[in-house]
Amino acid sequence: MKKIMTAILCLIGTGLFAQGTTDPRLKGLDTLVKRILKDWYAPGVSIAVVEKNKVVYAGGFGFRDLEKKLPVTGNTLFAIGSCTKAFTASLLGMLEKEGKLELDKPATQYLPELGFHNEYLNNHVTLRDMMTHRTGLPRHDMSWYGSSASRMELLKRIKYQEPSKELRQSFQYNNFMFLAQGMVAEKLTGKSWEQNIRERILQPLEMSTTNFSVKDMEKSADRSPAFTVKKDSIISVIPYRNIDAIGPAGSINSSANDMAKWLITWINGGKYKGKEIIPAGYVSQAISQQMALDGGGLPPALHPDIHMEAYGLGWFLSSYRGHYRVEHGGGIDGFITSTGFFPTDSIGIFVVSSNGNVTALVRNYIADRMLKLPNRNWNQLQLDARAKGRAAAAATKKTNSDSLLRKSNAKALHAKADYAGKYENPGYGTATVKLERDTLWLDYNSGGKQTSYLEHYHFDVYKVRDMENPDDNATRIKFNTNYGGEIESFDVALEQGVKEIVFRREAPAMEISKAELQKYLGEYQLPGILANVYLRGENTLMLLVPGQPDYELVPVKKDLFKIKALEGFNIQFDLNDKGEVTSMNAIQPNGVFKAPKK
Structure with missing residues (x-):
C-alpha cells in the first residue's frame, strides 16, 4: 500500500x-x-x-x-x-x-x-x-x-x-x-x-x-x-x-x-x-x-x-x-x-x-x-x-463502558487450539479461526489475508481486532460449548434488529478406510431397542434405530462420530485392549446412553 x-x-x-x-x-x-x-x-x-x-x-x-x-x-x-x-x-x-x-x-x-x-x-x-x-x-x-x-x-x-x-x-x-x-x-x-x-x-x-x-x-x-x-x-x-x-x-x-x-x-x-x-x-x-x-x-x-x-x-x-x-x-x-x-x-x-x-x-x-x-x-x-x-468521540472514549461489562480475571474456558476450525452459517458463508504464532486469527471474507485477530475478553468471549484499526468498541464473538465440552459454534451480532448470527463449526474432514470402518459394524443394545451400524457404499457409516430415519455418522476424532442430521448428537465407540469394539455411547443433550455390542 x-x-x-x-x-x-x-x-x-x-x-x-x-x-x-x-x-x-x-x-x-x-x-x-x-x-x-x-x-x-x-x-x-x-x-x-x-x-x-x-x-x-x-x-x-x-x-x-x-x-x-x-x-x-x-x-x-x-x-x-x-x-x-x-x-x-x-x-x-x-x-x-x-x-x-x-x-x-x-x-x-x-x-x-x-x-x-x-x-x-x-x-x-x-x-x-x-x-x-x-x-x-x-x-x-x-x-x-x-x-x-x-x-x-x-x-x-x-x-x-x-x-x-x-x-x-x-x-x-x-x-x-x-x-x-x-x-x-x-x-x-x-x-x-x-x-x-x-x-x-x-x-x-x-x-x-x-x-x-x-x-x-x-x-x-x-x-x-x-x-x-x-x-x-x-x-x-x-x-x-x-x-x-x-x-x-x-x-x-x-x-x-x-x-x-x-x-x-x-x-x-x-x-x-x-x-x-x-x-x-x-x-x-x-x-x-x-x-x-x-x-x-x-x-x-x-x-x-x-x-x-x-x-x-x-x-x-x-x-x-x-x-x-x-x-x-x-x-x-x-x-x-x-x-x-x-x-x-x-x-x-x-x-x-x-x-x-x-x-x-x-x-x-x-x-x-x-x-x-x-x-x-x-x-x-x-x-x-x-x-x-x-470532541464527542473523545468524550465517549473517556467514558467507555467496556470495562464495566468485562469480568476481570475471567480466563478462557478452553485452550486456544480448541477454538480453531471452520464455522459456517448458511446465510453468511464460512469463517475460519486459525491458531498461528500463539494468536487466534479470524478469516471472514478477507480472501485469506487474516487481517483480524481475536483478543480474549472474558470466558469464551473474544473481541475481533483489526491490525490497522484497533477499536475499543470492536465486535465481540461468543464461542459456545456442546454437552461434550467441545466448541460447536460462535455467535456474533452482524445485523441490528435480528438475532445474533450463529456460525456452526464444521467437523474436520477425516478419512477412514473401509477396513477400519468394519470394526464398528454390528448390533448394539440400547434400552428396549436394538440399533444397527452398517456401511452404505464404500465408506459411509450409518446408524439405524428402529422407527427413525437412517443417520449418517461423520468421523470427528478417533472412534468418535457426529450424527450428521442431529446437532449436538454424537456416537463414541469403546474398544478393548485388542482393538475390538465392545460398546457404543450415544452422547445426547439429555445424557449419555451406553449400548453394548451384541
Whole structure:
C-alpha cells in the first residue's frame, strides 16, 4: 500500500485543474473545489453538470495519480457504487413495458431460485417491494461484502437471512434485493445483467467508457485509484473492491462524460437525442414516492429548508431548499458518489471523489449556484460538524463502558487450539479461526489475508481486532460449548434488529478406510431397542434405530462420530485392549446412553 504525505495545497497549486466552465453560475468553481480538496484531504474529484439537453460542465479537479501528477479528466473512471441501482431498476422497467414481468407480482414467480425466510414472504414479496427496500429484511451486508461467493450462491443465502420488520412496514436498504432484480432480468432474457445493461442502456446512450467490473477498470489508462485518508495527512492507495457477484446493486464504473448522458436521459423523461430509452411510464413511477423513509437525514433545526425524504424506484426523493430533488449516493472502498437531478428545474449533477464530505459539499455548492439560491457556507458547516464529532468521540472514549461489562480475571474456558476450525452459517458463508504464532486469527471474507485477530475478553468471549484499526468498541464473538465440552459454534451480532448470527463449526474432514470402518459394524443394545451400524457404499457409516430415519455418522476424532442430521448428537465407540469394539455411547443433550455390542 502506497502512502503519500499530503501536500495538498502544493499539489493543487500546480495548476493541473480542469478549465473553468463558461456558465456564469459556475464562475470560480475551480477556486471553490481547490479549497474543499485541501480541507478534506482528497486528491481529486470528477463532476458533471447538465441542464435540459446540454452538458454545462464535465471534467475534474485535482489528480487521479498523485505520484505522476496525472489530472482527473472528463473520462476518468470512478466506481459509482449504489448509483448502479437506478440502472438495474430501469432494466426491469423496460422488461415490464415489453410484457415480460409485472412489478407487483411476487418475485419468486420470475425467479424460483429466490427464497425468503418464510413462506409468507415467498408468496408476497413483489419486485416493487424489492425495488423500494420494503421487504422487511435489513441490510445483511456482511454476508456479501468481501465474499468470494458467486452470484447464485449469494442469492441462495437470502432464505437464511432473518427479517427485522414486517413486509412493507419500513424502509430498510438492502443490496441483496437489487442483486435478485438483476438475476430476474437474466432469467427472463437469457442474457447476463451486464449484457442487458450494455445493450439496452450504455450503447444507446453512447456511454462508451462505462464498465461493470474493477477488472475492466484496471485496464484503463484513465482511471482513479481507490484512496483513503489516515490521520488527516496521509493519503493511501488501497486495492479495488471487487463486487462483481453483487454487481446489479453496485459494480458499475463510469466517468463524468458518460454520467452526463445518463442524467440528460432522466431529465428528458427517459429520452436521449429524441429517442425513448427508458419507458416514460416507468420514469414517472421511479421518481414518484413509493416508500416513505423513517425520519429525515439532516437536523431540521440546522437545515429547515431541506426536508421530506422518500424512495422511488432506484432513487431517493427529497426537497432541497424548496426544489424537488431525485438523487442516489454510492459508496464502495475508496469512492463516494452522488448522482442526482432536479426534475422541475431540468438540472442534473454528478460528483464522485474519495471523500464523502467532498462529494456532498461540491454537489450542494453546484446545486445552489445552478438554482440561483442564496449562498450557504456548506464547507464551514461541515468543518464545524467534524470538530464537534471529534470532541464527542473523545468524550465517549473517556467514558467507555467496556470495562464495566468485562469480568476481570475471567480466563478462557478452553485452550486456544480448541477454538480453531471452520464455522459456517448458511446465510453468511464460512469463517475460519486459525491458531498461528500463539494468536487466534479470524478469516471472514478477507480472501485469506487474516487481517483480524481475536483478543480474549472474558470466558469464551473474544473481541475481533483489526491490525490497522484497533477499536475499543470492536465486535465481540461468543464461542459456545456442546454437552461434550467441545466448541460447536460462535455467535456474533452482524445485523441490528435480528438475532445474533450463529456460525456452526464444521467437523474436520477425516478419512477412514473401509477396513477400519468394519470394526464398528454390528448390533448394539440400547434400552428396549436394538440399533444397527452398517456401511452404505464404500465408506459411509450409518446408524439405524428402529422407527427413525437412517443417520449418517461423520468421523470427528478417533472412534468418535457426529450424527450428521442431529446437532449436538454424537456416537463414541469403546474398544478393548485388542482393538475390538465392545460398546457404543450415544452422547445426547439429555445424557449419555451406553449400548453394548451384541
